[in-house]
Amino acid sequence: MAVRAASWAFLGLLFAITAPRPCHATDSFPVAIAARLGGDESQTRFVMDFTRKVDLHAFTLADPYRVVVDIPQVTFRLPPTTGESGRGLIKAFRFGLVMPGGSRLVFDLIKPARIDKAFVIDAADGAPARLVLELVATDRASFLRRMEQENRLVRAEAPRANAAPERDGDIHPLIVLDPGHGGIDTGTKGPNGEQEKDIVLSFAERLREDLEKSGKYRVLMTRTDDTFVPLSERVHMARSAGAALLISIHADSLPPREGDAQGASVYTLSDTASDSEAARLAEQENRADVIAGVDLKAEPDDVANILLDLAERETKAFSLQFARKLIGDLKTATRLHKKPLKSAGFRVLRAPDVPSVLVELGYVSNRADLQSLLSVSWRRRTAEAVAQAIDSYFATHLAGARTGAN
Ligand SMILES: [Zn+2]
DSSP states (O other): OHHHHHHOTTOOTTOOOOOOOOOOTTOOOOEEEEEEEEEOSSEEEEEEEESSOOOOEEEEETTTTEEEEEEEOOEEOOOTTTTSSOBTTEEEEEEEEEETTEEEEEEEESSOEEEEEEEEEOOBTTBOEEEEEEEEEOOHHHHHHHHHHHOOOOOOOOOOOOOOOOOTTOOSOEEEEEEOOBTTBOOSBOTTSOBHHHHHHHHHHHHHHHHHHHTSOEEEESOSSSOOOOHHHHHHHHHHTTOSEEEEEEEEOOOGGGOOOOSEEEEEEOSSOSSHHHHHHHHHHHTHHHHTTOOGGGSOOTTSSOOOOHHHHHHHHHHHHHHHHHHHHHTTTSOEEEEEEEEEOOGGGOOTTSOEEEEEEEETTSHHHHHHHTOHHHHHHHHHHHHHHHHHHHHHHHHHHHHHHO
């Protein structure tokens, strides 16, 4: 990581960076032990204490206005509500892993601001090492001009090769399982801090085990640990690996003032949302990249314009076919939402050539659903139901393909 931090070469006057230090496997990570905010809407200071000095790289992102601070991987030992509310120019902030070896702080701003100072002070005289970030209010034009000057491309790293699905001559269909969120992006949270990113990863792992055990499929996971993967990267992984099906796995939640929804839903891609709840959910799930501090303008979007060509119409039909089967089988294992089949503009479903669905397993905001989501026996039963739907989908699909070839 130290090498990578040093390769971010554009550092201008605004930034201070410490010399890269070598990484040793025996090193435990520095620990963040406190964070505080000071100042007002013209000038705001953020300070985070660490057990030892870390390198930093700070930059800004627009629409929405954010400041991102990249540091080597650290352990965050902070109160759970840290960052939920802000002060001065900072509306809120979050922190976490964005890639193996790299942690990140992302600050949401209430208006444009420039990074006046960003530096780290060594621990001394019993005081911890301190990361200091000072922001000063500015206007949109200056904010954008400065961002332009920085002339950098900030992108999350290329995907980890976390599986080796390709076996020579293996013609079994490749299923991509996409556990939502990860790392700095926790997804939605339950009343006792249960995190969507953990719930959906456990589920995906269980499903992968079932599918692999059947011997009928190859499985690729878009993530196998608690790291962040941008949405376009997830789509790219599925396409470049030649996936036959992508299943994105999530859990939903509803703010208490909006009632108490429950049950699983299955979503397919559409340009216009099937209803307002689907639109809200797509917006929420599509925020993953914003939350993790990804510059959306710098993201490759090779499928930005979805053209209704033949392949795509076929993909849509297959996606819907699978979604229907999935609902049929899920019904035997878990409670369904009162309107379980919906559609909206989910970015992760945008591969024009890979049938894709997004499953919301249930609501972490609903007590009974949350209990299910955390239960091992529910997970086993529900993963089996999904595997069953995959079986019947491919049975029909492959039979259809063979007929078509005759
Ligand atoms: Zn989600």
